[in-house]
Amino acid sequence: xxxxxxxxxxALLVRIVQGLYDMRHSPVPGALVKAxxxxxxxxxxxxxxxxxYGLKNxxxxxxxxxxxxVQIRIGSDMLLAPATAGDLLxxxxxPLPRLRRDFWRAFIEFAIAGTTRLYDASEDKxxxxxxxxxxxxxxxxxxxxxxxxxxxxxFSGEQPESVKGPLxxxxxxAGTAIFNEFARRLRENPTVMHAWNRFxxxxxxxxxxxxxxxxxxxxxxxxxxxSRSDDGPAKNRCRPKRTASVNALSCTTFWTTCQSKTGCxxxxxxxxx
Numbered sequence: 001x002x003x004x005x006x007x008x009x010x011a012l013l014v015r016i017v018q019g020l021y022d023m024r025h026s027p028v029p030g031a032l033v034k035a036x037x038x039x040x041x042x043x044x045x046x047x048x049x050x051x052x053y054g055l056k057n058x059x060x061x062x063x064x065x066x067x068x069x070v071q072i073r074i075g076s077d078m079l080l081a082p083a084t085a086g087d088l089l090x091x092x093x094x095p096l097p098r099l100r101r102d103f104w105r106a107f108i109e110f111a112i113a114g115t116t117r118l119y120d121a122s123e124d125k126x127x128x129x130x131x132x133x134x135x136x137x138x139x140x141x142x143x144x145x146x147x148x149x150x151x152x153x154x155f156s157g158e159q160p161e162s163v164k165g166p167l168x169x170x171x172x173x174a175g176t177a178i179f180n181e182f183a184r185r186l187r188e189n190p191t192v193m194h195a196w197n198r199f200x201x202x203x204x205x206x207x208x209x210x211x212x213x214x215x216x217x218x219x220x221x222x223x224x225x226x227s228r229s230d231d232g233p234a235k236n237r238c239r240p241k242r243t244a245s246v247n248a249l250s251c252t253t254f255w256t257t258c259q260s261k262t263g264c265x266x267x268x269x270x271x272x273x
Contacts, residue, residue, distance in 0.1 A: 001047040009048060010065045012040055017068055017080050022160040025195045027071065027079035027092045034058050085158040088195060091202035097223040099208060102126045107208055111142045124221060138215045143207060152182055155199045163192055 004012070016036050020028040041048045050061045059078060062070050071079040071089050081089040106117050106126045118137030119126050129135050149171060156167035170181035186193040212222055 001042070001045055003052045004041055004044075004046045004048055006053050006064070008046075009041075009053075009061070010067075013037060013062065013065050014067045014082075016040065018082055021081050021085065022162075025159060025163065025189070025191045026198070027081040027085070027089050030058065030062070030070075030078040030080055033080050087154055088158050088199055091199045096198075096201050096205050097219075099205065100222055100224050103208055103222045104204065106140045107143055107211075108148075108204060109142060110145060117142065119215075119217065121217070121221075138217065140211070143204070149178070151200065151203050155196055159192065163189065167192075 013033070016033055017028060020033065020036070038048055050057055053061065053064075055061050055064070059070070059072075062068055062078075062080060067083050069081050069083045069086050069089050071081075071093050073079065073093060079089060079092055103126065106119075112128075114131055115128050116131055116133065117126060117128055117140040118133075118135060119140055120135075120137045126140065127135065127137065152171055153168065156164050156171070158164075159167060166185050167182065170185050171178050173181065186196055208222055209219075211217070212219065
């Protein structure tokens with residue numbers, strides 16, 4: 001077998017990563033990509049060795065292809081995705097924290113006119129107060145409707161064309177109908193729904209973490225453990241608490257549907273999420 005020219009090798013790598021990403025709708029483990037890469041090269045009666053190009057390993061070879069984004073994970077396999085899917089790739093970089101249920105709800109449920117949400121650090125709880133109020137606490141500004149739509153658009157933009165078009169199209173309406181249509185499109189493809197859940201969990205976690213840092217709220221107050229990653233057990237990044245917690249991967253499906261229905265009361269009707 002003759003070795004692949006490096007230009008042909010890069011083109012094959014890009015094709016494999018794009019194909020697997022389009023099929024999985026999520027980043028692809030490096031070991032899977034390399035196995036398929038070697039198999040495809042063999043079908044072309046060609047051999048592959050990174051050393052033919054003066055490289056030490058497969059990671060170095062991947063980095064020579066600008067069309068591919070790579071996420072290194074300590075103690076686990078690297079993840080690959082098209083360079084256009086950087087945001088979704090980052091959502092799989094590490095196990096994500098489990099947010100306390102009350103924090104999740106306080107940030108993700110839309111604001112209700114005439115009320116404010118406060119975190120009372122002395123009692124370690126979140127309260128919803130009618131305005132005006134004399135209650136002391138750290139103000140929580142829920143994620144706006146516009147931001148939540150922007151998250152959906154960002155996620156949709158990183159999907160294959162066959163998925164991207166319908167998802168973006170579902171967001172062109174007005175009112176709550178767009179959330180209902182977006183949820184319907186997600187339900188048509190469970191793998192896309194899973195990827196969206198992961199993406200959404202990352203956005204909310206980052207949002208809450210930034211709020212906590214700005215207000216000097218310790219991580220162990222809003223985080224109650226770490227979710228299991230897709231390829232390994234969880235690592236407790238924050239101290240587990242007895243307070244109820246929520247793993248977005250198990251609850252965002254309900255939330256996406258609930259949010260789109262005018263009958264959902266965002267303060268009280270969460271079916272355990």
